[in-house]
Amino acid sequence: MTWKRWAAVAVLVLLVFVGACAALFRGNTAQRAAIPADQPIYVSVKPGMSASDIGDELVKHGVLENKFSFWWKVKTGDAASHFKSGVYAMKPNMSADEVLRKLVSGDTTVVKFTIPEGFGVKEIAKRLADEGLVDEQDFLAKAKKYAPYDYIERKDDIRYACEGFLFPDTYELHEEATPESILKMMAEDFDTRLTPELRARAREMNLSIFDLITLASLVEKEALYAEDRPIIAQVFFKRLKIGMPLQSDTTLQYLLDAPKEDVSIKDTKIESPYNTYQHRGLPPGPIASPGMAAIKAVLYPANTDYLYFVADRKGHNHYSTNYADHQAIVEQVR
Known part of the structure; x- marks a missing residue:
């Protein structure tokens, strides 16, 4: 074999090697x-x-x-x-x-992300994925059973164990962003925010931490304005006391694939323990991450006789003490 043929073979072997490495x-x-x-x-x-x-x-x-x-x-x-x-x-x-x-x-960076009040686990996962921090499905899978504290009840019919217990806040990451590290950071933030005074107030009201956050999540999703939170909390407490269904549209929205401006009669027929039209008492667990204002509204509700409320198109709630007045208000504001 001439040197030219040896060279051709050598080049071919090199190309195959480089191609194999590139593929690898x-x-x-x-x-x-x-x-x-x-x-x-x-x-x-x-x-x-x-x-x-x-x-x-x-x-x-x-x-x-x-x-x-x-x-x-x-x-x-x-x-x-x-x-x-x-x-x-x-x-x-x-x-x-x-x-x-x-x-x-060493051109490193500090990663910041913000989770607003009222975000549920699904919205948190999407926000983090959109910012390139985690894989959305991986985060959801990890959140499904993540319950690092004893007050987080583990129920079979709960979609995500840590729902409601990931505090809405602005966070900084100084190390690798993983679903596990973010879940841990947000849950620890929640645990720190729930001060001994707030826990003592919940005990005084015979409220478990789990039920407190479940109620606060409903208040968070129902109230757009600060003045409405303690009133809505009081309405929920009154309904629970007399055994009346909470009938919160927010629990129906939690069951839907995408939010709707108004839920329908058909939506109120959805069979789910989260459907507070069909089932009395609280839903199985929180439906979103409440902010501190919503948590305090549950711990310190207003003192009124209201039993009904409905929000107008600008998000302001209107209240009534009886169903006839409530229906009349619904006709006006919707």
């Missing part, structure tokens, strides 16, 4: 294409991670098409010894050189 290290092209170009991708680099480990994370999150170029540049240089640990805000489809410059310069 290649990421999910469809996944990368689905990530908006302006969406930050948060990647955590921990002490002791190898170039291969970091490359895996970069490919998994859609930052790099494949890790071969990154891995090769690290292995043939001394960049690995200069990597700074921390959380990095990357972009989709970066080059290996761009990634290396960030890692060597």
Whole structure:
């Protein structure tokens, strides 16, 4: 075999080797294409991670098409010894050189996210996924059974064990964002916010923490304005006392795939323990994360004789003591 043929064979072997390496290290092209170009991708680099480990994370999150170029540049240089640990805000489809410059310069970031009052677990999962922090379905799966405190009751008919116990707040992440770390942080925030004084007040009212937050979640979803919260809380307490169904539209909305401006008669027939039209007493558990104002409204309700309320199109509630007056108000405001 002539030297030219040997050279041709060598080139062919090299091409096969490079192609095999590229295929081995290649990421999910469809996944990368689905990530908006302006969406930050948060990647955590921990002490002791190898170039291969970091490359895996970069490919998994859609930052790099494949890790071969990154891995090769690290292995043939001394960049690995200069990597700074921390959380990095990357972009989709970066080059290996761009990634290396960030890692060597230590261009880390503090991740912030805000969860508003009244968000349920599903809305929290979507918000976190939209910001590139977690996989939505993974978060929902973890939330289903997450109950780190004894006051979180574990019931078979509850959709998400931690529903209502993830405090709505603005958070900062200084390490890798995972469903587990975010759930833990939000649940700990809730536990801290529930001060000894608030817990003592709940005991004074013969309210368990679980029932307190269940009621507060209904108040949170029913009241758009601060002045309505303690009145609505009082209406719910009065109905519970006399054995009247709560008939809260918010519990029906919780059962629907998407929110509706008005629930229908058909919706009130949905068979579910969350349907407070069909079932007396509280729903199985909270339907959203209440803010502190809603929690305090339940602990310190108003003192009125109202038994009915309905919100107008601007979110202001109107109250009545009897069904005839209630119906008349409904006709006016709806």
